[in-house]
Amino acid sequence: MKPPTIFVDADACPVKEEIYRVARRTRCQVQVVANSFMRVPPEVTLNVVDAGPDAADDWIAERVQAGDIVITNDIPLASRTLKAGGSALSATGKAFTERSIGAALATRELMEHLRSFGGGGGGPKPFSAADRSRFLSALDTAVQKAKRRG
Numbered sequence: 001m002k003p004p005t006i007f008v009d010a011d012a013c014p015v016k017e018e019i020y021r022v023a024r025r026t027r028c029q030v031q032v033v034a035n036s037f038m039r040v041p042p043e044v045t046l047n048v049v050d051a052g053p054d055a056a057d058d059w060i061a062e063r064v065q066a067g068d069i070v071i072t073n074d075i076p077l078a079s080r081t082l083k084a085g086g087s088a089l090s091a092t093g094k095a096f097t098e099r100s101i102g103a104a105l106a107t108r109e110l111m112e113h114l115r116s117f118g119g120g121g122g123g124p125k126p127f128s129a130a131d132r133s134r135f136l137s138a139l140d141t142a143v144q145k146a147k148r149r150g
Contacts, residue, residue, distance in 0.1 A: 003028045004146035005086075006139075007060045008071035014127050015091050015135050019071060021043060022136065026143045028069075033059050067146045069139070075101070087146065092131040093138035135140040 006023055010016060020041050023030045031042045033056045040046045049055040057077040064070055065083030072078055078088035078096035088096040127130045 002150070004143060005029045005031060005065075006143075007068060007070045008057055009060060009070065009077060010038075011056065011075055012073070012090055013071060015071070015132060016040075018136050019139065022139050026140075026147075028118060028143060031060075031063070033082055044116045061131045067149055069142050069146060071139070087099055087136050087142045089135070091127070091135060093134035093136075095138060095142065104115065112119060 001028060006019060006028050008019055008030060011034050013019075016032070019030060022028070024043070024089045029039075031047060032038070032040050032044055033047045033049060034055060035049060037048055037049045038046065042086040043071050047059060048079060049059045056081070057072075058076055060070055060072075060078060060086070064084045064086045067086075068086040069079075070077065070081040070086055071083075071091065071092050072088060075096070078090075079101050081088040082096060082098055082101055090096070
């Protein structure tokens with residue numbers, strides 16, 4: 001049974017080191033996708049894509065397969081991942097599911113609309129140690145679930 005591949009939408013990902021740690025322990029392959037060069041461990045594959053707004057998302061969406069895991073805060077990429085049969089996790093450990101993705105897409109669209117009128121700003125809250133811990137637990141759970149589905 002092949003372990004899942006973990007795809008990382010890496011440009012703004014605060015949990016790369018945690019991903020590498022889980023991948024080593026669970027023997028998962030990691031594909032880091034970014035718009036520019038970044039240092040990765042020797043066992044991790046770095047894929048540098050063009051600097052376009054959705055270049056990394058498109059690269060991942062074209063390659064993700066059933067059972068793979070995508071780490072992203074990008075809701076449309078999470079939706080595309082679910083449609084391909086993969087799992088999607090945010091950097092805070094929130095699992096995107098078939099049940100939650102519709103509401104997440106609608107909320108994203110509403111916030112974009114509000115921002116176009118100058119409202120709804122402020123951005124996300126600061127990343128915390130609790131977020132990091134929640135992410136580690138969620139990634140471990142996702143890997144174990146993918147391995148069971150095998």
